[in-house]
Amino acid sequence: MTSLAVFGTGRIGGGVAARAVSSGLINHLVLYDCNQALLEAQRLDIEHMRCPVTTSIRPEDIVACDIILYAAGLPRNQNIKTRAALLDCNVPVASELATLIPDYKGIIIVVTNPADILTYYLWKSLGILKNRIIGFGGQLDSARFQYELSLRSIRDDGIILGEHGEHQVPIFSKTGLDVEIPIRDDILVTLRNASMEIIKGKGATEYAPVYHIWHLIESIITDAKTNLICSAILEGEYDVTGCSLGVPVIIGREGILSIEEWDLDLWEKEHFQDAATFVSDLCRRIAIDS
Numbered sequence: 030m031t032s033l034a035v036f037g038t039g040r041i042g043g044g045v046a047a048r049a050v051s052s053g054l055i056n057h058l059v060l061y062d063c064n065q066a067l068l069e070a071q072r073l074d075i076e077h078m079r080c081p082v083t084t085s086i087r088p089e090d091i092v093a094c095d096i097i098l099y100a101a102g103l104p105r106n107q108n109i110k111t112r113a114a115l116l117d118c119n120v121p122v123a124s125e126l127a128t129l130i131p132d133y134k135g136i137i138i139v140v141t142n143p144a145d146i147l148t149y150y151l152w153k154s155l156g157i158l159k160n161r162i163i164g165f166g167g168q169l170d171s172a173r174f175q176y177e178l179s180l181r182s183i184r185d186d187g188i189i190l191g192e193h194g195e196h197q198v199p200i201f202s203k204t205g206l207d208v209e210i211p212i213r214d215d216i217l218v219t220l221r222n223a224s225m226e227i228i229k230g231k232g233a234t235e236y237a238p239v240y241h242i243w244h245l246i247e248s249i250i251t252d253a254k255t256n257l258i259c260s261a262i263l264e265g266e267y268d269v270t271g272c273s274l275g276v277p278v279i280i281g282r283e284g285i286l287s288i289e290e291w292d293l294d295l296w297e298k299e300h301f302q303d304a305a306t307f308v309s310d311l312c313r314r315i316a317i318d319s
C-alpha cells in the first residue's frame with residue numbers, strides 16, 4: 030500500500046486527494062495547506078467518505094510519504110497572462126516544501142506553476158534523484174492537442190513536448206500527415222490559450238488536470254510502466270541540460286524509469302530549443318537565488 034501527501038489542498042490538490050482516497054490504492058493520506066480553515070474542511074470532507082485510509086494534517090508527516098503531490102501556491106487568473114509570471118510568487122512556496130522534507134527519498138509530483146521551473150528548483154534544492162521528481166503538464170497539454178486535432182477530424186495521439194506554458198511544442202511529425210507551418214502556428218496559438226478559456230469561464234482548470242494527475246499517480250503506484258509526457262530533468266537528452274522539460278517518459282514505481290529520445294523535424298527541434306532556452310534562463314535565475 031502507498032502513502033500520499035498533498036501539499037496544497039485547493040482545487041487541484043483537494044480533487045486529487047479525494048480521487049486517491051476512493052481509489053483503494055492508498056492507505057494513508059497527509060494533507061497540508063497554509064489555509065487552516067480549508068485544510069480542516071478538506072480533512073473532514075475526506076473523513077466523511079469513510080474509506081479505509083488514515084489521515085494526518087501534521088506537516089512533519091509529509092516526509093514519510095511514498096509520493097508527494099505539490100499543488101500549493103498561486104494559480105493564474107485572467108490578468109496573469111503566462112504561467113511563468115507565477116514564478117516569483119511560487120518559489121517561496123516550493124522553498125517551504127523543501128524545508129519540510131530534508132533527505133526525502135520518495136517521489137515528488139510538481140503541479141504548481143510554472144511546473145517545469147519549480148521541478149528544477151526542487152531538484153536542486155533537495156538533491157533528490159532526478160528520476161524521483163516529475164513535473165506535470167505534458168499529459169494535459171497533449172490531451173488538449175488531441176482535442177484540437179479531433180476538431181479538424183485528425184485522429185492522433187497528439188503529443189506536446191517542451192514547456193508547460195507558452196513554449197509548448199506540438200509534435201506533428203508523428204501524425205503521418207504533412208501539416209504546413211501556418212497551420213501548425215495556428216494550432217499552437219490556440220493551444221497556448223486553451224486553459225485561459227477555462228480560467229475565464231470558471232476561474233480555474235480542474236477536472237482535466239485532476240484526471241491526468243491521478244493517471245500519473247496510479248501509474249507510479251501500480252508500477253504500470255506507462256508512456257506519458259512529463260517534465261523531466263534533462264542532462265543531455267535532446268541536447269539540453271540545466272532545466273526540466275516535457276519529454277516522453279516511462280513511468281513506474283521508481284518514478285521516471287527512462288526518457289525516450291524521438292527524432293523531431295526542423296520546426297519541432299527549433300521550438301524545443303526555444304523552450305529549453307526560455308526555461309533554462311529562468312532555472313538559472315532561481316538556482317542562483319536559492
Ligand SMILES: NC(=O)C1=CN([C@@H]2O[C@H](COP(=O)(O)OP(=O)(O)OC[C@H]3O[C@@H](n4cnc5c(N)ncnc54)[C@H](O)[C@@H]3O)[C@@H](O)[C@H]2O)C=CC1
Nearest residue numbers: 037039040041062063064101102103104140141142166238
Ligand atoms: N501543471 C499543471 O498542468 C497545472 C498546474 N496548476 C497549478 O497548480 C497550482 C494550484 O492550483 P489550484 O489548486 O487551482 O489553486 P488553489 O488556489 O485552489 O489551491 C492552491 C492552494 O495552495 C495553498 N497555499 C498557498 N501557499 C501555500 C503555502 N505556502 N503552503 C501551503 N499551502 C499554500 C492555498 O491556501 C490553496 O489552498 C497553481 O499554481 C496552478 O497554476 C493548475 C492546473 C494544472
Ligand SMILES: O=C([O-])CC(=O)C(=O)O
Nearest residue numbers: 105112142169224225234
Ligand atoms: O493554465 C493554468 O494556469 C493552469 C494550468 O497550468 C493548466 O490548466 O494547464
